[in-house]
Amino acid sequence: MEIEAEVASAHTRSRMSARSEVVEVVTRGERRRAWSVDQKRLIVTQTMQSGATPTEVARRWGIGTGLLYTWRQQFYAGELGQPPVPAPAFAQVRLAPPVEPEAAPPDQPLARPDTAPATPGRMEIMLPGGAVVRVGADVDGAALRRVLVALASP
Known part of the structure; x- marks a missing residue:
C-alpha cells in the first residue's frame, strides 16, 4: 500500500501543475451583520x-x-427613516451668445483684453474658483480633462 502512495506521489511531483496535497478549509466564523x-x-x-x-x-x-x-x-x-432626497442631477448649462470685443479707441485697451474673437467650435468654461478655460474645437479631450482636474484640485 505504501508503494502505491509513493508511486502516485512521485507521479504528481513530476508534473509542473501538480496541486499541493494539503487542503485548507476556511469556515466562516461570523454570521451576517445586521445593520441598523x-x-x-x-x-x-x-x-x-x-x-x-x-x-x-x-x-x-x-x-x-x-x-x-x-x-x-x-x-x-426615503426608506431609511428620512424624507425622500432628490437624486443628484447634472449642472445646468447655459449657452451664451459669443462676445464681440468692444470697439475702443486705439490708445485705450479693450474692456476685457483676454477675450479673443469668437470662432466656430470655441468653448469657454468658467470654473467656480474664477478660472476661465477657453478651448477650440480641435482640443484633445484627454488633455482638457487633465487641465480641468488640475484646476479643480486645491
Missing part, C-alpha cells in the same frame, strides 16, 4: 462626501458595493 437604519444612513452619507467613492466606503466598512448601492436607492426613496 442609522448605520446605513451614516454609510450612505459618507459616499456623498466630496472626493469619496462608493467603492472606498464599501471597503472601509467591509461590505459589498451592491449592498451599498441598494442602500443608496433606499436612501433616495
Whole structure:
C-alpha cells in the first residue's frame, strides 16, 4: 500500500501543475451583520462626501458595493427613516451668445483684453474658483480633462 502512495506521489511531483496535497478549509466564523437604519444612513452619507467613492466606503466598512448601492436607492426613496432626497442631477448649462470685443479707441485697451474673437467650435468654461478655460474645437479631450482636474484640485 505504501508503494502505491509513493508511486502516485512521485507521479504528481513530476508534473509542473501538480496541486499541493494539503487542503485548507476556511469556515466562516461570523454570521451576517445586521445593520441598523442609522448605520446605513451614516454609510450612505459618507459616499456623498466630496472626493469619496462608493467603492472606498464599501471597503472601509467591509461590505459589498451592491449592498451599498441598494442602500443608496433606499436612501433616495426615503426608506431609511428620512424624507425622500432628490437624486443628484447634472449642472445646468447655459449657452451664451459669443462676445464681440468692444470697439475702443486705439490708445485705450479693450474692456476685457483676454477675450479673443469668437470662432466656430470655441468653448469657454468658467470654473467656480474664477478660472476661465477657453478651448477650440480641435482640443484633445484627454488633455482638457487633465487641465480641468488640475484646476479643480486645491
